[in-house]
Amino acid sequence: MTAMRERPARSDPTGERTPRPQVRVRGALFDRLFVPAVLVTLVVYLSATNDAFFSRINVTNVLMQASILAIVAFGATFVIMAGQLDLSMGTGSALISVIGATVMVDTGSVLLGLGACLLAGLLLGLVNGVVVTALHVPSFIATLGTMIICGGIALAMTNGGVVSGLPAGFREIATLRLLGLPVLVWGTAAIFLLLWWLQRQTVFGYQVLAVGGNAEAARLSGISLGRVRLLVFVLAGVATALAAIALLVRVQSGQPNANGTLALEAIAAVVVGGTSLNGGRGSVVRTLWGVLLIAVLRNGLDLSGISEDYKQVVLGTVFILAASVDFLRRRLVRRRVTPSSAGPTLSSPGAPDTTPGQVPAATGTVPPSSAAAPAR
């Protein structure tokens, strides 16, 4: 491709025919605001029914708990947008936390430990990416393999015990606060902003979506499928390393048994947020909403004093409901934007009210009327 760039177009001569390039289709707004609306409703409900919810300690706690899931889910978003899966992020982060802790304990250097984490994450991502792109192993199988391998190595390295006794300097970092929020939350926010920029603003972000949306079309447009897929797994590997660092910050030790189901929870968060598992459609912003929704829901269940066992039952149910809502939501949007003729699309009255009504009724936490309001 030539390096030549298009010069800014001359003032639009046909401006009167189409006054402004209109980017969004109707229905898309509803699609984008659905999860945030449910989240807001949930937050309003929780703060109204429980005084403890909006306390500073609880809010900090929710954000801290959400951060590891968020980092992994942001990375997983790219993998899923490219039409792949990465199951190795959970045990991968456990292994990397062990590696990082071991290096820190042995060398006494925080920097070396963090460097080892990033290096290990990079390596994990490269292995996943090469197996998928060069050996043409489906990513589900490839990363299932590395998931098991990582878990095994982590246990073998530690005999199942935790690696503690991190340098004092690292503990100080962990307790740092900025504007009242822990450094971990700020770090997560920074990662979010970086990945959001990467997805929305860069050629790479467009290519990821194109490869996930239609690999053949992307290939015939001169996009290298192998390169994009490899980079996506490398990105996920780095996110895994960052999640491992977040884990070290939180628990101050290498945890070989941690995060067993984290990769799956991350995928769930991505899907709950509204990113398509088929690839080609999604955003880290959606994932942010999905993660927050799960975190708040989990916190709400904690506050209500429900036992851990039942909490899992509820969360699993919510995942399934959220995915089915995503299907309904998409069908709704598709019906609005793709009539067989290419004429202007108008929203059909009545239809959208059914979908939002179903969720709250099913989860039993949100009054239907309030959920339906932001839909229009």
Next chain:
Amino acid sequence: MTATTGAPRFGVRAAVHDYSGVVVLREVDFELRGGEIHALLGENGSGKSTLIKVLTGAVRPTGGTLLLDGEPVHFATPQQAQAAGVAVVHQNYNLFPDLSVEKTLLASAADVPRRASRLGAVDHRSWRRQVQELLHRLGVDLDPRALVGALGPAERKFVEIARAMVTEPRFLILDEPTASLEPAAADRVLALMRTLRGHGVGLAFVSHRLDEVAATADRVTVLRDGQRVAERASAGLTTAEMARLMVGDRPQESVRPDTSTVRSEVLLRMHDVRCSDDGDAFDIDVHAGEILAVTGLVGSGAATFVSMVGGDVPLRGRAEVDGHEVRLRTARDAQAQGIGFIPEDRKARGLVLEHSCAVNISLASLGRVSTAGRVSRRRLLRRAEEYRNRLDIRMPSLGAPASALSGGNQQKVLVAKWLASGVRLIAVEEPTQGVDIGGRAQIHDLLREFTAAGGAVVLFSTDVREVLALADRVAVFRHGCLSRVHAFDDLDQARLTALTAGEDDSSAALGLRADGAVPSSAAPLSTPIPSSRPTVRMESSR
């Protein structure tokens, strides 16, 4: 319930339908009688597809009444329509390639339990006998045990029709049954339709090939902008009249300009190209400003050649661009040499359907709307707007998904994608398949404009009229290799059809060469490339 006697009739009166406020059918009447073939004509977006959906229960119309033998009926689902004796054959293959013919038919037989089961399990022997009977009745020579995936395109269409006929419907509705078929295969499908007519079945079908409509249909209904503009016997109706009814007063086929835009400069020079394992190698040049049409039957190598030019499949042979030998193994290689490729199946392979038209237009040239890897959304949209105006792409908005566009407009998006990336050569397969007449002329004009500006087009088309309307030279392929290159003015419709079908063209037998020897210099423009093998040997090698 005293139905009027006479031939069975099925149809709809005053059908109205809108999709979310967009009216696509306006009080359309349609009637299909038993024992007739009724063609449904109209451009894309004229409401044909919706009418078919209404008739077959896939869509419930906003207004209007379905009438079966004069009695109002309601179809909530296609199954109900089927039960009432109305079956449909969809445009695209909805078949299971790994199933045998008989299993495929079994999978769609709603009343198998009654007809071929023993204690609830399928009695395969009895079912096979029934399938054989059915195929025999249809006059189709097919082995019930053959795998569908191994069948040719015409046979697959037979299977689809047979599948619809399993339920013994009185009315059969076919959506573009011949769209993806070459002429000989299309003729066989049309012959089958005539057989069914002989059995008293009422057939309605959609086609963009007006000559086959004139040859096959008894009656013709024409839709335009959701309204019925004509319903008449097809006898005495010329294809030109049909086309005029379909498009109204708009211009039809684009007109070949008087002056040639072909330049002497060679853009792409190819040596020792092989399109198949046993086909012979050949050389061919593509000139700036030229439309080189490549045509041939399925399996002739013509489609493979165009895919190789476009980098879809690795080139077997050597390629020179601007006198330099280049690698042409992937689409990326092709793009690096200024070659773009528009595949035949634009939905599956050309567009990212879920993504916006704007993104699709810039997909092959994201670097051009970005600075240091950062995409400028503003520039992306501005350039999409520019091509939307320049190419007259009809889209609800720049952000609308590509899936919302009609076939012709989707094709324009793909052309825009390559224009935007600044390629010099476009390899394109069947650019107007499934595109209506108006869109077809516009796409032809676009390709001509591109060559007039110095670009080159390598066009694969099995549409003889399209080839003759566009091509400066026509490369005819047979049996996996280039047979001969003709100047367009040497050809007419009949001759080109005969040539592609493999008729011996004695005047083409020149320049035979010994095995392995390659003609040294590229043939000058409009001089035939030597045919590589005597025709007689080609036939015997098959």
